[in-house]
Each structure stands twice: as C-alpha cells, then as structure tokens.
Amino acid sequence: MSFLPKALMLVAVLGVAACNNPNRFGAGGAGAGADGAYGANGAYGQGGVGSVGTSGLGDPNDPNSQAYFSQRVGDRILFNYDQATLNDEGRQVLAGQAQWLNSHPGYAIIVEGHADEKGTREYNLALGARRASSAQDFLISQGVAPSRIRTVSYGKERPAATCSEESCYAQNRRAVTVLQAGAGA
Amino acid sequence: MFRTLTTAAALALSLFGGVAHAQQGPLRIEITEGVIEPLPFALPTFSGGGQVAGDISRLIAADLSGTGLFREIPSSAFISNVASFDAPVAYNDWKAINAQALITGNVIQQGNRITVQFRLFDVFSGQPLGDGLQFAGTTDTWRRMAHKVADAVYSRITGEGPYFDSRVVHVLESGPKDRRVKRLAIMDYDGANTQYLTTGSDLVLAPRFSPKGNQILYTSYQSGFPRIYLLNTANMQTRGLDQQPGTMTFAPRFSPDGRTVVFSLEQGGNSDIYTLDTQSGQRRQLTNSPSIETGPSFSPDGRQIVFESDRSGESQIYVMSAGGGEARRISAGSGRYNTPVWSPRGDMIAFTKQSEGRFHIGVMRTDGSEERLLTSSFLDEGPTWAPNGRVLMFTRESAGASGEPALYSVDISGRNLKRVPTQGGASDPDWSPLLP
Numbered sequence: 001m002s003f004l005p006k007a008l009m010l011v012a013v014l015g016v017a018a019c020n021n022p023n024r025f026g027a028g029g030a031g032a033g034a035d036g037a038y039g040a041n042g043a044y045g046q047g048g049v050g051s052v053g054t055s056g057l058g059d060p061n062d063p064n065s066q067a068y069f070s071q072r073v074g075d076r077i078l079f080n081y082d083q084a085t086l087n088d089e090g091r092q093v094l095a096g097q098a099q100w101l102n103s104h105p106g107y108a109i110i111v112e113g114h115a116d117e118k119g120t121r122e123y124n125l126a127l128g129a130r131r132a133s134s135a136q137d138f139l140i141s142q143g144v145a146p147s148r149i150r151t152v153s154y155g156k157e158r159p160a161a162t163c164s165e166e167s168c169y170a171q172n173r174r175a176v177t178v179l180q181a182g183a184g185a
Numbered sequence: 186m187f188r189t190l191t192t193a194a195a196l197a198l199s200l201f202g203g204v205a206h207a208q209q210g211p212l213r214i215e216i217t218e219g220v221i222e223p224l225p226f227a228l229p230t231f232s233g234g235g236q237v238a239g240d241i242s243r244l245i246a247a248d249l250s251g252t253g254l255f256r257e258i259p260s261s262a263f264i265s266n267v268a269s270f271d272a273p274v275a276y277n278d279w280k281a282i283n284a285q286a287l288i289t290g291n292v293i294q295q296g297n298r299i300t301v302q303f304r305l306f307d308v309f310s311g312q313p314l315g316d317g318l319q320f321a322g323t324t325d326t327w328r329r330m331a332h333k334v335a336d337a338v339y340s341r342i343t344g345e346g347p348y349f350d351s352r353v354v355h356v357l358e359s360g361p362k363d364r365r366v367k368r369l370a371i372m373d374y375d376g377a378n379t380q381y382l383t384t385g386s387d388l389v390l391a392p393r394f395s396p397k398g399n400q401i402l403y404t405s406y407q408s409g410f411p412r413i414y415l416l417n418t419a420n421m422q423t424r425g426l427d428q429q430p431g432t433m434t435f436a437p438r439f440s441p442d443g444r445t446v447v448f449s450l451e452q453g454g455n456s457d458i459y460t461l462d463t464q465s466g467q468r469r470q471l472t473n474s475p476s477i478e479t480g481p482s483f484s485p486d487g488r489q490i491v492f493e494s495d496r497s498g499e500s501q502i503y504v505m506s507a508g509g510g511e512a513r514r515i516s517a518g519s520g521r522y523n524t525p526v527w528s529p530r531g532d533m534i535a536f537t538k539q540s541e542g543r544f545h546i547g548v549m550r551t552d553g554s555e556e557r558l559l560t561s562s563f564l565d566e567g568p569t570w571a572p573n574g575r576v577l578m579f580t581r582e583s584a585g586a587s588g589e590p591a592l593y594s595v596d597i598s599g600r601n602l603k604r605v606p607t608q609g610g611a612s613d614p615d616w617s618p619l620l621p
Contacts, residue, residue, distance in 0.1 A: 082499075084454070117582075120523040120537050120566045121390060121613065122436040123493065123500060125404075125411060126449065126456040126477040129433055133454020152410050153433060153451070157388060162362040164563070164584035 064104065066179050073100050076160075077135060079173040082119070084130035086138060090175075094135055097177050098142030108180040109144075111135045113153045114160070116169035121155060128153030135175040212285060212307040212314055214254050214343045223256035224342065227284035227308075229267045230260070231301070233292035237324060241292060241301060241331040248335035248349045251375070252576075253601035255342075258284050270302060279308045286314070288338055297323050301330040305338050315341045328377055329620065336619075346530075346573030349374060352617040353569075353578065354392040354401055357381070358590055358610035367612075369403060371418070374571075374616070376606030382416060391567070391613045392416075395439045398617040402426075402437040402446060413437040413448055415463070427461050427468060436479045440507070441487045447471075449479040458492055458509075471509030482526045482534075483507065484551070491515075491525040491534055491551075502536060504551070515553030524567050527551070529618075530574035533597070537566040537579075546579050548597050559599040563588075567612075572619040578605060580612040 058065025060072060069075060074097070077090035086094070101107060113132030115124035132151035140146050161168035214224055228246045231238045249255040265278040270291035279287050290303035302319040306312070318337055320330040329350055336347030351374045360366045367389050369382035382401070383389055390411070392403040401416045408425075413434045416423045426446060427434055433456075437448035446463055449456045450470075458472045458481045472478040476496035483490055488507050493500045497514070500521040505512035516522040520540030527534055531551070538545040538558060544565040545558040564582040571577070575597055581604075582590040590612040592605040605614075 117564065118539070118542075119521075120480075120539075122449070122479050123477065123495075123523050125390075125433070125435050126451060126479050129451040129456065130454045130477070136454075150410075150431070151454075157365065157390070159363050162586035164586075164588060 066181065069097070069100055069104075069177075069179055073097055075178070076174045076176040078170060079131055079175070081116070081169070081173065082127065083173075084127065084134045086134055090135075091138060094138045095142055098139050098144050101139070101144050101148070102142075106181070108148045108150070109139075110178045110180060111139075111149060111151045112158075112176045112178060113151065114158060114172055114174050114176070115156045116172040117156045117159065117164065118169065119156065121157075124155035125153050126155075128155045131173070131175045135177065139177075212310070212342055223250075223254055224285050225256050225258050225283055226286040226288060226338075227258045227260075227263065227279055227282070228288045229263065231290035231292050231303070232267070232270050233294065235292065235294060237294065237299060237327050238290075238292040241327055241334070242290065244328060244331035245288065245290075245303075245335045245338070248332060248375070249338060251603075252339065253596070254339075255286075258282055270304075274306055276306075276308055276311045279306075284308050286338070286342060288334075290334065294324070297325075299324050299327060299330070301327075301334060303334045303337070305341055328373060332373075345575050347619055348571040348573045348576065348616075350620045351572050352398065352620070353592070353605075353614050354382075354394055354617070355592060355607065355614040356389060356392065356612045357608055358612060359385075362586055362588060369401070369416070370608070370611075372607065374605075379608045382418070382421070391436065391615075393438050393615045394617045396441055396443045396618060398620065400439075400443075402439065402448075404435045404437070411435050413446070415446075426463070427459075436481065438482050440483050441485050447481040447483060447490060449481070458490070460507075469509070471505065472512070480524050484527045485529055485531045489527075491527055493523050493525060502534065502549075502553070515549070515551070516556075517553055518556060526568055526570060528570050528574040529572060532574070535568040535570060535577050535597075537568065546577060546595065548577075557599065559595050559597065560593070560602060565593075567614070569614050569616045571616055576601075578614045578616055580614065582612070 057067045060067040062068055074093040077093050111132040113128030115127045132153055136149050136151050159172045161171040228242060230242045246257045250257050262282045264281055265275045267289050285308055287306040287308050293300040300319055300321040304317040305314045307314045320333050322330055332350035336349045340347045352371050353374055354371045357368045357370045358365050366385045368385040369389050369392050370379050372379040388406040390404040392401050394401055399418055403414055404411050405414050411433045412428060413426045414423050415426055433451040435449050437446050439446055446461045448459060450459045455475055456477050456479050458478045460469045474496055476494055478492055478494045481490050481492040489504055490507055491504050494503050500523050501514050502516040502522045502525045503512040503514050520538050522536050522538050524537045525534050533548045534551055535548050538547050543561050546560045546565050546568045547556060547558040549556040562581055563584045566580050568577040568579040576594055578592055578594045580590050581593045582588055589610040592607055592611045592614050594605055595602040
C-alpha cells in the first residue's frame with residue numbers, strides 16, 4: 001500500500017483529530033461555527049480545537065463545498081447489527097462519494113467505522129474497522145485512489161445518537177467519510 | 186506515580202511473638218461453597234492511640250466486611266476491652282458475644298514511620314490462628330498496612346490468596362456520551378488514592394498491568410488512530426508499540442513473564458492476534474483468519490492463549506498454544522462470548538456473554554465446562570480477576586443518553602455484587618497483582 005508522504009499524513013491526522021465529531025453537520029449544521037462544531041469536540045482537547053480554521057465548509061448549495069459532500073452526496077452509510085456488509089443504499093451513497101472525490105482530487109479522506117453500544121469495546125473496534133474497510137474497498141472499486149483513503153475505527157466510542165434504542169443504534173452502526181482538505185493533492 | 190509502591194518496598198514483614206500453630210481448626214470459610222452467614226469477628230480499635238490507629242482499624246474491618254464473608258461485631262457489644270496488645274485474651278468474653286474471630290493490634294509511631302502489629306485468634310478453639318505479624322512503613326502508607334493485615338486475616342480464615350493490597354488501573358470518563366473524555370487512572374482496589382495517568386487530551390481505552398504492576402499497556406488515539414502504548418509508571422514515560430502505518434492495534438495484554446505482549450492488529454478491516462517481544466521488537470502472527478480475532482489473554486503458565494473469534498459466525502471463545510496454531514473452541518452456549526480472561530490461578534476463564542439483549546459476566550472451566558453467569562444487566566463487560574482469582578471487577582454501563590459507566594465487583598460464586606467507588610464514571614478496570 002502506498003501512503004501519502006509522512007508530513008502530509010501528519011497534517012491529515014491532526015486534521016481528523018480536530019474535526020472528528022461526527023455530529024458537526026447534524027441538524028441545522030450548515031452554519032457550523034467554531035463553537036457549535038469544532039469546539040464541542042471534547043475528545044481531543046484544546047490542542048485540536050486550536051488548530052482548526054472555521055472556514056472552508058462552504059454552502060451546501062455549492063457542489064464543490066465540503067458541506068455539499070456531507071449533506072447532498074451523503075457522508076455516511078449504515079449497517080445492520082453486527083454486520084459490515086454494504087446494502088444497496090450504502091453502495092449508492094458510496095458511488096456518489098466516489099464520483100465527487102474523483103472530480104475533487106484535492107481531497108484525501110478518512111473513513112471512520114463505528115458500532116452501536118450493544119457489543120464489547122474491543123470487538124466493536126474490530127467491527128468498526130471492518131465497516132470502514134467495506135466502505136474503503138467500494139470507493140476503491142469506484143476509482144478512488146487507495147493512496148487518498150485511510151480508515152479508522154471508533155468502535156462504540158463516538159455514537160452519533162445517544163439513546164439506548166434501535167432508533168439510535170441504527171444511526172450509530174455507520175461508516176462516515178471525512179474530507180481532508182488540501183491533503184490529497 | 187507509584188511512590189507508594191517504592192516505599193512499599195520498605196514495608197517490612199516480620200515475625201514476632203511466641204510460637205503459634207498454623208492450625209486448620211473450626212475457624213474456616215470455604216469461599217466456593219455456599220456461605221449462609223458471614224463470620225462474625227471482633228476488632229477492638231488497635232492500641233497505640235492516635236488517629237492512624239483508628240483509621241487502620243476501621244479499614245481492616247471494612248476490607249473484611251466488604252467481602253461479604255465477614256461481619257463486624259460493633260464495639261458497643263464488647264464485654265471486655267483489650268487492655269494491652271500483649272495481655273492474655275479473655276476468650277470467654279468474646280465467646281459470649283459470639284465473636285468467632287478476634288483481631289487485636291497495636292500501632293507504634295516514630296516520626297513519620299509506623300509499625301502495625303496484629304494477632305488473630307480463633308475464639309471458640311481458644312487459640313491464636315497463625316503467628317502475630319508486623320508491618321512497618323511510612324505513615325502515608327497506612328492504608329497499605331491495613332490492607333496487609335486484612336489480607337493476612339482473610340487468607341488464614343479462607344485459605345485463599347490475599348487481594349486487598351492491590352490496585353486497579355481504569356478509565357475515568359466525563360462529558361456527554363457522544364463526546365466522552367477518557368483518562369487513565371490508578372486507584373487502590375477499594376477506590377482510594379486515585380491518581381490520573383493521562384490528561385484526557387486523547388481517547389484512551391482498556392489499560393492492562395504488567396505482571397509486576399510497574400507498566401501499563403493501553404490503547405490510545407494519540408496519533409489519530411488506535412494504537413497500543415506502554416506506560417512506565419515509575420517515570421511516566423510512554424512509548425508506542427508496533428506503530429505500523431495503515432494498521433490499528435488494540436486489546437494488548439502481557440505474557441506472565443512480562444516480556445511479550447499479545448494484541449490484535451487490524452489491517453484491511455481484518456483483525457488477527459499477534460505477539461510482540463518488547464525487548465527485540467520482533468512481531469509474530471498467531472492467527473490468520475478473515476474473521477475477528479481479539480481479546481487475547483495468556484494462561485498463567487504462559488503456554489496457552491484464550492481469545493475470542495467470530496469465525497463461526499458469532500463471537501465464541503477459543504484456546505490455542507502461545508505460539509499460535511490450531512485453536513479449539515471452548516464456549517458452547519448460545520449467545521456471543523467476548524473478553525475472555527484467564528484466572529491468575531489458572532483454573533477458570535472469565536468472560537462477557539451477550540444473550541437475548543442482556544450482558545452477563547460469567548466464568549467457565551478452561552475446557553468450557555461448568556459455565557456460570559454471575560451477573561446480568563443492560564451492559565456488563567470486561568471482567569478482570571483479583572490477584573487471588575476469587576473476585577472479579579468489571580464495567581457496568583447504564584442505558585440511555587445519560588447512561589454512565591461504573592465499576593462493579595462480584596465473587597466468582599455470584600455473591601457480593603457491589604459498586605466500586607470511583608472518581609466519577611469509570612470503565613475498563615484491570616486489577617494489579619498483589620503489591621509486594
């Protein structure tokens with residue numbers, strides 16, 4: 001596997017650390033500002049918050065914007081319980097992502113795999129990795145260069161929805177594609 | 186960090202007093218059998234005066250009562266008091282209040298050092314149970330000395346190994362459920378003396394002690410990706426282990442000799458089990474399967490590894506040689522089995538079981554027989570063994586958006602389920618070996 005040069009990769013890693021809250025584009029999130037979006041990421045502390053610019057998400061109506069990618073193309077796909085197999089809807093979303101990525105070569109991506117809380121911590125890490133990998137493989141099959149993609153698993157550590165019911169679990173069993181601006185050129 | 190451990194090396198253990206016989210009289214609790222009534226004991230406040238003598242006395246009583254196997258008789262019921270540590274015991278006065286065990290003690294203070302002396306008596310046979318012992322150390326290690334006394338009493342009466350003088354590394358959690366801040370921390374087994382090991386700037390998971398308790402393996406997102414790290418508690422230095430780009434490493438545990446780390450490595454979505462020699466850095470792949478292999482744990486003799494795999498479709502427990510190779514499935518029931526951990530005594534494997542929407546902590550023999558579920562809740566997971574292999578601690582998380590994790594302990598008999606006090610929400614406990 002070929003990866004980006006190390007320095008570049010580090011930038012990408014810091015970037016994802018800083019803006020990894022999967023809810024940042026959540027309900028009404030188009031106006032994602034420094035406070036509501038990045039500042040809320042408790043997991044990575046002050047270091048991450050300080051390194052993040054607040055521009056660049058853009059208008060979801062602008063097809064070249066990150067907001068367009070996350071909201072219109074769709075930045076996430078969902079999975080069945082204890083499964084990492086893509087369903088038709090997931091493949092459709094990923095195909096859209098691949099198309100967008102292929103026409104926006106300036107972006108690298110990190111695919112985050114997640115699990116619901118009905119599993120043990122380490123198993124869920126492995127399951128999240130499986131899900132991220134399923135998405136990654138499909139994106140590659142759609143022409144996205146492997147060197148632009150990295151995966152990470154959060155297991156059950158970063159739920160998108162926090163209730164303990166199937167309605168939330170269904171949202172948490174996901175793979176989220178996070179754009180890394182300027183990292184994939 | 187672990188300053189108490191360093192001074193603990195100075196804890197002297199010595200014999201004193203006359204000849205006593207290690208006898209197996211009527212004063213005996215069999216932990217694995219049904220105990221109906223806790224054994225009543227009397228513990229008059231240790232002589233020597235001062236606050237520390239009272240604190241030590243209360244902590245010894247709390248350790249013993251906390252097991253659920255002993256019951257303290259209140260001092261208001263005492264007929265006689267212990268005039269001096271060396272005075273003859275008035276057995277009849279203790280018999281009269283049905284004290285089966287009598288624990289007497291004395292605390293000698295000299296500057297910032299204390300010496301704690303104690304004797305244990307079998308009241309109904311009218312004899313000492315074992316020799317008198319004394320422990321010496323600095324005043325700030327008084328809790329450890331109390332735990333040592335309680336350990337000696339517990340061991341003499343139950344015949345089991347001690348475990349009170351031990352610590353628990355765990356994860357302290359704060360913040361909302363979707364943005365938890367997690368910090369590694371160490372505390373005494375009873376929740377006292379919490380010390381933070383990390384700042385909370387990085388997500389950290391599942392710490393595990395080295396066999397000597399002086400190093401801690403854990404998984405951190407420090408690099409942005411889950412990787413295993415090794416923390417030396419003497420100097421607080423951390424180093425990453427096996428940092429391979431494009432992979433995730435997690436679920437680390439030490440071999441019993443402390444030289445090898447067994448862990449999971451994920452590459453291309455597939456997790457397998459590997460070992461890493463911490464000195465040479467040599468890595469070895471033990472499983473090679475498209476399924477999830479994780480949760481490895483060595484047998485105490487270092488010859489076998491128990492782990493979980495979903496190669497059959499759902500997670501089950503398997504045992505293989507420490508060098509890898511053919512694995513045999515040992516779990517047989519319906520449901521998912523995860524997080525197997527070999528008992529330090531070698532006789533059992535504790536695990537998490539998920540069945541019909543509930544989570545359980547359970548134990549089974551190392552061949553999978555005699556499975557017993559000890560707990561049941563919305564979410565119980567990740568058991569860790571007390572050093573004597575008779576008590577388990579685990580994470581219990583409550584449901585809902587406001588759900589919070591907490592540490593609980595339970596005897597392998599299923600008795601004495603109780604919450605362990607922690608500094609806020611806590612998860613992923615790992616019990617240290619008995620302190621030296």
